[in-house]
Amino acid sequence: MRCIKCRRLWPTSDYFLGCPNCARAGAPASVAPDFDRLPSLSGPADLSGWLAYPGAPILGEGNTPLIDLPPLAEKTNVKRLRIKNEGSNPTGSHKDRMSAALVRRARDVGASKLAVASSGNAGVSLAAFASNAGLECVLVTTADIGQGWRRAIELHGAEIVMAPSSMARWDIVSARAMRGEWYPATNFAMPAVGGNPFAVDGLRTIALELHLDVNEDPPTDIIVPVSRADLLWGLAKGYDDLASQGLIKKPPRIHAAEPFPRISRVLAGESYFGHFDGRSPLSSLGGTTVTYQAIDALSRSTGRVITPSTDDTLRAQSELARVGLFVEKSSAITLSALHILRRQSIIDENASVILIVTSHGYKDQP
Numbered sequence: 001m002r003c004i005k006c007r008r009l010w011p012t013s014d015y016f017l018g019c020p021n022c023a024r025a026g027a028p029a030s031v032a033p034d035f036d037r038l039p040s041l042s043g044p045a046d047l048s049g050w051l052a053y054p055g056a057p058i059l060g061e062g063n064t065p066l067i068d069l070p071p072l073a074e075k076t077n078v079k080r081l082r083i084k085n086e087g088s089n090p091t092g093s094h095k096d097r098m099s100a101a102l103v104r105r106a107r108d109v110g111a112s113k114l115a116v117a118s119s120g121n122a123g124v125s126l127a128a129f130a131s132n133a134g135l136e137c138v139l140v141t142t143a144d145i146g147q148g149w150r151r152a153i154e155l156h157g158a159e160i161v162m163a164p165s166s167m168a169r170w171d172i173v174s175a176r177a178m179r180g181e182w183y184p185a186t187n188f189a190m191p192a193v194g195g196n197p198f199a200v201d202g203l204r205t206i207a208l209e210l211h212l213d214v215n216e217d218p219p220t221d222i223i224v225p226v227s228r229a230d231l232l233w234g235l236a237k238g239y240d241d242l243a244s245q246g247l248i249k250k251p252p253r254i255h256a257a258e259p260f261p262r263i264s265r266v267l268a269g270e271s272y273f274g275h276f277d278g279r280s281p282l283s284s285l286g287g288t289t290v291t292y293q294a295i296d297a298l299s300r301s302t303g304r305v306i307t308p309s310t311d312d313t314l315r316a317q318s319e320l321a322r323v324g325l326f327v328e329k330s331s332a333i334t335l336s337a338l339h340i341l342r343r344q345s346i347i348d349e350n351a352s353v354i355l356i357v358t359s360h361g362y363k364d365q366p
């Protein structure tokens with residue numbers, strides 16, 4: 001395991017509070033699985049050697065479709081525009097890649113009760129994968145959880161614990177996780193460090209799949225929705241690994257789209273472990289914290305941070321629906337960000353762009 005900030009190596013463990021060295025210094029950062037060597041990668045069968053917790057799909061997760069959208073490429077005036085549709089995962093979001101890795105890790109360390117602080121995609125995903133694995137699952141959420149989410153989570157047999165506020169969820173998970181009673185999937189550290197490192201490792205598969213899918217026409221730019229940046233970091237790390245093995249000449253730039261200024265404030269000079277107030281109807285991208293992994297991923301991949309307005313993102317959701325893709329509002333932010341990146345000429349007309357659409361539109365609940 002290696003700290004993503006001070007680069008120190010640590011024995012294999014979960015590091016829920018991040019690197020002990022960086023935590024002591026007051027600037028927390030996550031720790032990630034580190035690989036001595038990576039095998040060749042010529043097809044999906046080779047992926048196992050690239051992952052901390054590999055295995056055949058449990059519920060059909062991964063290998064999501066990559067969809068070419070020439071009409072939207074024309075409209076945004078780029079050479080090529082494709083969508084990696086993570087809404088095709090079994091519970092309808094990219095979180096299934098994390099949940100699959102997490103249940104494998106939990107079994108490996110003998111954990112029997114998984115915990116997730118979530119009011120949405122992460123909760124329903126972990127509840128599904130835990131039930132399949134015969135593990136207990138507890139979801140710590142708030143009273144505003146959507147009825148559809150709640151029903152799915154209860155049907156999967158997970159226990160629901162109500163917290164008085166979003167931040168209070170982390171206190172509840174923290175107390176039980178530090179006593180070893182719950183095995184946490186999501187961040188509970190303050191300042192935040194990000195999701196369970198083995199779950200985040202599972203997100204590297206998106207970069208590896210894209211490499212195998214589009215080797216003949218690799219993207220120049222990828223845009224991802226961002227909150228605490230598990231996806232952003234996993235994707236950037238996957239591409240770093242591909243580059244370090246000589247499998248790609250130049251990794252794509254990976255841009256982050258956030259619903260209100262958080263990472264952009266940090267890049268403008270604020271401390272990343274501050275508090276960043278903001279509200280947005282893009283519920284999957286909420287939160288008032290920034291993690292070091294966001295900063296690390298953007299600096300490695302030379303990507304930009306874009307903060308589209310909610311109105312622009314709702315228009316982008318409609319644009320995607322008009323080409324047949326009903327996506328969660330929080331995913332449509334990638335297209336509204338592309339419009340801005342084009343207007344600012346950060347992405348030019350020769351670009352080959354991939355938007356990571358993280359979740360299905362049926363997930364937006366009243």
Ligand SMILES: [Zn+2]
Nearest residue numbers: 003006019022
């Ligand atoms: Zn460190």
